[in-house]
Amino acid sequence: MYLNTIISRLLQAAWVIVAVSAIAFALFQYVGDPVSQMLGQDASAADRDALRRDLGLDRPVALQFLQFLGNAARGDFGLSLQQGRPVMDLILERLPATLELTVFSTAIAVLLGVPMGMVAALRPRALVSRAIMLVSLIGVSLPTFFIGILLILAFSVILGWLPSFGRGPVADIGVWRTNFASWDAFRYMLMPAFTLALFQLTLIVRLVRGEMMEVMGQDFIRFARARGLPARSILVRHALKNALMPVVTIIGLQLGTIIAFALITETVFQWPGMGLLFAEAVAFADIPVMAAYLCLIAVIFVTINLAVDFLYILIDPRLRRGHGASR
Amino acid sequence: MTPLLDIRDLSVSFRTRAGLVPTLDKVSLQLGRGEILGLVGESGAGKSLTGLALTGLLPPNAVVTAGSVRFDGQEVLGLSEAALRRIRGRRIGMVFQDPMTALDPLMRIGEQLVETIRHHLRLSRGAALDRAAELLDAVGIPAARQRLRSYPHEFSGGMRQRVVIALALAAEPELIVADEPTTALDVSVQAQVLELLRGLCRDRGTAILLVTHDMGVIAETADRLAVLYAGGVVEAGPVGPVLSEPGHPYARGLMRAIPQVGAARDSLVPIEGAMPRPGQWPGGCRFQPRCPLARAACGEPPPDVPLGSGHVARCQFAGVEEEPRHARA
Structure with a gap:
């Protein structure tokens, strides 16, 4: 049967998607610090650490990526910085x-x-x-x-x-x-x-x-x-x-x-x-x-x-x- | 009785940048009902071209410059495309050399058969399917009914050639032009396909124009044969006399070039040189540059010398008892 072919194709496809997600995830890492963007320049170090913990940004990068994948799979890409609405709603519109x-x-x-x-x-x-x-x-x-x-x-x-x-x-x-x-x-x-x-x-x-x-x-x-x-x-x-x-x-x-x-x-x-x-x-x-x-x-x-x-x-x-x- | 197929002085040229290049020159052939005529020659001699000219399937850059092709008394050359389509497949079937490429790879062979049958015979789909199965059975394909649902790639080469023959037979044509039907097949399969063709000829009275370069195939299958050299028929006649006493030096050379099982290795004598290509034909006899008998007189167009019982050779030395011993001047 060609079931093998189908399965191997599906696996390949999954890998491609994971790889692209990694690139998308990397965007967050390299383009600015979300914490300073959200709290502004004047926030105290304690406030920053607290927010960092709340957002899960203190955890290892690999874990963060897994969470990103999990959220993405459920269609949750967070809020648009520009419009403050869920990104998925914007895209579906x-x-x-x-x-x-x-x-x-x-x-x-x-x-x-x-x-x-x-x-x-x-x-x-x-x-x-x-x-x-x-x-x-x-x-x-x-x-x-x-x-x-x-x-x-x-x-x-x-x-x-x-x-x-x-x-x-x-x-x-x-x-x-x-x-x-x-x-x-x-x-x-x-x-x-x-x-x-x-x-x-x-x-x-x-x-x-x-x-x-x-x-x-x-x-x-x-x-x-x-x-x-x-x-x-x-x-x-x-x-x-x-x-x-x-x-x-x-x-x-x-x-x-x-x-x-x-x-x-x-x-x-x-x-x-x-x-x-x-x-x-x-x-x-x-x-x-x-x-x-x-x-x-x-x-x-x-x-x-x-x-x-x-x-x-x-x-x-x-x-x-x-x-x-x-x- | 008029022959089923009567080709007279058929001449075909190719349009090239250098002008018209003659490729077939005054070819005449006759073929009776139920007869197998072998057409032999090297590649490039014009064998396939002759076959294609019968049904107006010449390549677009080829033109018929002279001659006539009468099929069952009707002139075929110059017929409209529509009139030719009523002959193609319906009255003249064709079998091509390579069964691996002659079938549409994306269509079940049953569908290809039904399509052909229904186009020619106006049968219902069910009746056409029955006939398709009968045809596959007739060409010796086991479990014909089930095989209708197979695709071409699911058949071996020999089986595919049987399918091609079944397709050529779909509308019971009176003539089948088989162009190198066994060349692409294994030797053991070759014999089966030839036997199949011979059987068709016997049982259905189908005439066959068997185009091949293989003298062995002719010897086994054909009733009569014509030898083509550089666009012209150099020898023709019943298979027995032509094979045993060829009159033309080229035909004699061909016989000596057939390998025989058990014969000494050096008994194979190749013909020196190569056949001149169209556009490079010498004047007079076109075999003279390679001919051991060539003399000054060979610069004139050679005569067709009758050798009895329909055996004709186009050479002035044909039938001369003692071969002249002097080599070329």
Whole structure:
């Protein structure tokens, strides 16, 4: 069975999270002394020691770290220095904004990128394909913030079609605050999502193009044609499915990166997501928020990585070989 | 009776930066129903190209410059892609060299069979599954029903080639083009696959164009054979006479280059030199630079000399009793 694989992957994932938490924990150790920050310069040495004991700061570092881990596991990252509210509440408030933005932009990138890559692979000399490759070149080479500013200039300043910042009239569905409930709110998401999507899109276009070109030259495609199968079913059932394997990996890994680096887009468009929260926290040296963000991103990354690994096993029967060999 | 497959003067060139490079030059072959025709030659002689031209599967940079290919009386060259698709798989099946790469690795073989069967025969899914199992059974795969759910990587090379043959047979084609079907297989498995092909030919009346570089395979399997050298047929005829009394010096060289079990090591005589590549063909007889019999007259296009009972060799010395002893001038 491949249970061994699953267990070893899970253990690896756990190690990564612990390592990142250690870095987050180290932030507290190196960026100033919380006691003097809380009591001010004039407090007596006795007061300082008392507070130090209360906060558990007199205990060995290893113990403190364990406690940090324990608290973090329960979602307790302490209070924000800037806002005085629990860090986890702040993050949970901002989470829907970032998730909606990143998932929507990934959807755009996949739904446009896969067909564009296929066209570019199948008709490499056509004018459309050249246009696609040009756009993808622009996408890789222009920095995200610049594209965002260009879009704002074009669609908000000159044309006046789309709002340039914020989430707009969002609706609350339970605890989830969404932009998908009305067209009015949805408009606010268009530019940030496209800005964020462009980099992924170019990546997917190039990847799908490369993979499709390779797969189309393979024997089993020739054999499928020799069997008389129609072009469309060869393309979709055989070529695309085989070409998508590496694309799935990249999309998965990118989703993590995108959540993390939505930061720039969120700053440009003042999108009130986690990225913007983090950017503000850095400006105010709000250590608990920074630490929590770091840990959360690590968890998201690792979870997506795991999901991609398992998706692989699901898609490609050859990876289930461990299963076959034991028969 | 008109032959099932009638190739006349088929010429194919490759488009390159240096212009059109002739690669097949006036190849003519005939193949009757239920017959096995072996097409032999070194790699690069144009064997595979001939097979691919039949179903319009030539690489995109290859162009047919002349000739005709009639299949069951119908001209195949110049047919539309849609018309070709009605022939591919349905009337002409193909088996490729490497069974490891010919199957879609992500699809169960039952699904690949059903897909092919349903495309050609308009059967219900259930009926197509039944037929898929029958086909696997017919090509000698044990526990066919259960194996439908297997993926290609779960089969050995020989078993995979059987699956490929089952796929080629899916719509009961009248002709199978088998391009080096046993080259990638172990010797012991080779014999089984050849036996399978021969059996199909016998039981179903399927004609086979067997493309190979292996004279042993031809000797065991084919009824007739054609020897291809540098894009042209240099000798053709029934297997017996061609193998025992080859008329063309190249064919004679091929026979001497076949290893025989039990023969002395030095009885193997390689042919000196290498086959000229397309674009570097000499004028006249293309074998003359390597030929022990070459003379000034070989600069002219050689004649096709009939040697009786359909045996033809393209050499002016073919059928001459005593081999001229003088070496090349």
